[in-house]
Amino acid sequence: MIISNSKIVQVCNVSTSCQKDQLKSLFSCIGMIKEIQLYPDSDTLTSTINGKVGYIKFDRIDSVHGALNMNNTIFIDKPLIVSQVFENNMPDETDAIIYCAPLNPNITLLSGGPTWPSTVINRLVGQPPNTFIETIDPELTGRNLPPYPLLSGTLDISKFEEIRRTTFSDRGMKNDMKTLVIRCFLCHWCGLFKNYQNHLTKNHSNPFTNQSNNSNVAFQLRSSIGKFYENSKNVKILTTNIEQILSQTSRDQLSIEEKSPPGKLFQQKQDFIVPCNGILLWKIDNIKNQLNDMRSMITSPSFYTSPDGYKMCVRLYVNGNGIGQSTHVSIFIVLMRGNYDAILDWPFDFQVIFCLYDLTNQNNHIIESFQSDTKSISFQKPQTEMNNGCGISKFIPISVIQQDNNSYICDNFTYIKVIIRKNPIPTCILPYVMNIDPALPMHIQEEMIETAIQKHKLRPLKLTLTLKSSSI
Structure with missing residues (x-):
């Protein structure tokens, strides 16, 4: 199970005879390996250690x-225990050695691991002292393939199944590949790997005929992996486009320039510490009286994207503005002239998120977001005290906010949260973001948001990689 964004896995219960190159060879088929460590090394290995640990x-x-x-895979003589490392840092030998303690000597396969097919029969043949264990697999017989090699009759009966499953990373693997069943990627032929080259030479005149069997199998693998990553890239592009569409579903409703803005700035009076992290949690007092005055326009305190960043405020029209006039409450972000405008990048290119909090336990927050339009005059460098606002004309119906006992007003105040993001948050996880406890330190909140974004990115990449070959 994936528990973090770490790209490091821990492999416990590795055979004491395993070398680093062997472990790397086993896992390199999964993906590119940047670094690998195997503890302890041969110089520090003692008889009390029953298994190594790799990272x-x-x-x-x-x-x-x-x-x-790969969890439960038998490698050399032990089932591997594979798990993700929470931190994205490679542990040193001092931290890793605690995982090298002796395990239960009776362990064969871990719970939930693969089981031996019920159709496979193991029997004792020969006469003492020359007895052997014979394994009969109907699938091998049906394919006219060689049987499993005989095992010594003196072998512990509890160990032979584990040995049959054992993977050996040595030269013998090349010999075993001769019995690999493979399907031709150019026709419907299916047969032994050792006969594949003859089939290609005899039936197919193509650029791969003069290459080795390994090259043809590698071509299938590279081709399939290439298609996989190409499809993954297309999925990511499609996901990005969908997010943009979802976050800008109606140009009539989102990112609309403010009509007839006031000539000067009117700010609500309140005790306020100026935020410098791109997040404004705005408490609006005496909101019921504001709603009764249908000409009311409320301006938030100013805030910044960073201590040396863009300066802005939020403007709320109780009776609407533009296409939301008389039907909806309208909300706009307003860029203001700041002390650092001369050294900032223009136009302003950020995601803007508005949230009107549901003050009950229903969490039915009103959330809207849009990406700033870099061609709009609203997001250019301010030439006066403030630019025209740009935002959402139809933020919430007036009829909803004027209802008695509605969930957005409590004790004559309401809360609006504004988030300015350089790296956009996908629309589908915005409800989760708005439910994060604002009392948590900002770095904790940001970690939670980034974790949710990474999980969202991984979700659409559930593609199946199928090779046109099979093994027994």
Whole structure:
């Protein structure tokens, strides 16, 4: 299970005879490996240690998914225990050695691991002292493939199944590949790997005929992986486009320039510490009286995207503005002249998020967002005290906010939260973001948001990679 954004996996219960290159060879088929460590090394290995522990850092987070599927795989003489490392830092030997303690000597396969097919029969053949364990697999027989090699009759009966499943990363693997069943990617032929080259030479005149069997299999793998990443890229592009569409569903409603803005700035009087992190939590007092005055226009205190960043405020029209006039409450972001405008990048290019809080436990917040239009005059460098506002003319119906006992007004005040983001938040996780406890330190809130964004990015990449070959 993925628990963080770390690209490092821990591999416990590794055979004491395993070398770093062998472990790397096993996991390199999953994805590009940036770094690998195996503890303890041969110089510090003692008889009290029953298994080594390895750490593998992949180039991509999605490779971690594949690595976790290696859990319970028998490698050399032990089932591997694969898990994700929470932190994205490679542990040193001092931290890793605690995972090298002896395990239960009776362990074969972990709970939930693969099981031996019920159709496979193991029996004792021969006469003492020359007895052997024979394994009969109907699938091998049906394919006219060689049977499993005989095992010694003196072998502990509880160990032979584990040995049958064992993967050996050595030269013998090349010999075993001769019995690999492979499907031709140019026709419907299916047969042994060792006969594949003859099939290509005899039936297909193509650029791959003069290459080795390994090259043809590698071509299939590279081709499939290439298509996988191409499809993944297309999915990411499609997801980005969908998010942009969702966040700008109606140009008639979102990112509309303010009509007839006031000639000067009117700010609500209140005790206020100026935010310098791009987040404004605005408490509006005496809101019922404001609603009764249908000409009312309320301006928030100013705030900044950073201590040396863009200066802005929020303007709220109780009776609407522009296309929301008399039907909706309208809300606009207003860029103001700041002390650091001369060294800032223009035009202003950020995501703007508005949220009117539901003050009950229903969490039915009113949330709208848009990406600033860099061609709009509203987001150019201010030449006067403030620019025209730009935002949402139809933020919330007036009829909803004027209802008695509505969920957005409590004790004659309401809360509006404004978030300015350089890296946009996907629309679908905005409700989660608005439910994060504002009392948490900002770095904790940001970590929670980034974790949610990463989970959202991973969700659409559930593509299946299918190779046109099979093994027994």
